[in-house]
Amino acid sequence: MSYSFEYIDIILLAMIAGFIFLRLRGILGKRTGFEGKAPPQFKEILNKVKTDNVRKINENFDDAAQKEFLKGAKIAYETIITDFSDNDNKIIASRPLINKEIFNQFNDALKARSNRGHYAEITFIGINSANIKEHKKIDKILNVTVDFVAEVVTCIKDKDKKIVSGDPEKIKKIYDTWIFSRDVTSSNPNWQLVNILT
Numbered sequence: 393m394s395y396s397f398e399y400i401d402i403i404l405l406a407m408i409a410g411f412i413f414l415r416l417r418g419i420l421g422k423r424t425g426f427e428g429k430a431p432p433q434f435k436e437i438l439n440k441v442k443t444d445n446v447r448k449i450n451e452n453f454d455d456a457a458q459k460e461f462l463k464g465a466k467i468a469y470e471t472i473i474t475d476f477s478d479n480d481n482k483i484i485a486s487r488p489l490i491n492k493e494i495f496n497q498f499n500d501a502l503k504a505r506s507n508r509g510h511y512a513e514i515t516f517i518g519i520n521s522a523n524i525k526e527h528k529k530i531d532k533i534l535n536v537t538v539d540f541v542a543e544v545v546t547c548i549k550d551k552d553k554k555i556v557s558g559d560p561e562k563i564k565k566i567y568d569t570w571i572f573s574r575d576v577t578s579s580n581p582n583w584q585l586v587n588i589l590t
Contacts, residue, residue, distance in 0.1 A: 453534065458524055464583065465538050465572060466522050472585065473544065476502070477514035490585045491573075509551040517543035517563055525569065532577045535586070540568045 453461075468489045475486040476498065487495065505512065525537040543565055547558030558564075569589040574582065 453527055453529075453536075458527075461536060461572075461583070462522050462524065462538070465536075465570075466519050468572070468583070468585065469519065469522070469538075469540055469542070469568075469570070470516055473542070474514065474516050477512045477546075488582060488584075494585050494588065505548070510548050510556055513545075513547050513549065513560060515545040517545065520565070529576065532575055533573055534576050535571055535573045536583075537569060537571050537589075540566075540570065542566050542568070 472486045472489060486498075490498070520541040520543060521539075522541075523539050525539050527534065527536040529535075543563050545560060545563055547560045548556040550556055570585055571587040571589065572583040573586040574580075574584065
């Protein structure tokens with residue numbers, strides 16, 4: 393079965409379009425939460441991707457498919473990490489990228505931090521490496537485990553802007569193992585973060 397670059401390009405463009413739309417909405421101040429409404433262009437692109445073709449792409453998760461997947465995974469990783477520094481306790485751009493359980497865990501952590509009167513300052517420096525550790529298909533669900541190594545500058549401050557933990561002048565290397573998942577029978581090309589391994 394041959395891998396089709398055409399459909400992966402469409403999927404990647406759709407993910408980028410959705411990401412840019414959500415980022416712009418956050419920057420412009422309309423932070424009312426994700427309402428499940430995709431931009432018109434995004435819907436049009438998705439409608440062009442047939443379920444059968446998406447299924448073929450995912451069943452043939454070869455080297456080329458993995459390379460394209462990692463591009464999207466890196467964008468998702470940076471978006472989610474950066475969102476965790478939001479001081480208004482709203483995960484906006486990340487919401488479509490994470491499942492309900494992970495979303496609730498992040499939300500609980502943000503609320504707990506806020507209740508202590510603390511806030512985070514996170515500067516994302518970059519991803520040193522992102523490698524697929526394993527991928528397995530269970531029934532119609534394809535799970536992909538990715539090892540990330542990234543660099544950030546992070547610190548936690550209290551309401552008086554006193555540093556509680558971390559160092560705003562020091563670059564910290566972080567190691568994460570995340571599991572992304574998607575239904576290969578769905579015409580929706582989006583992956584979601586479903587687990588963070590410790």
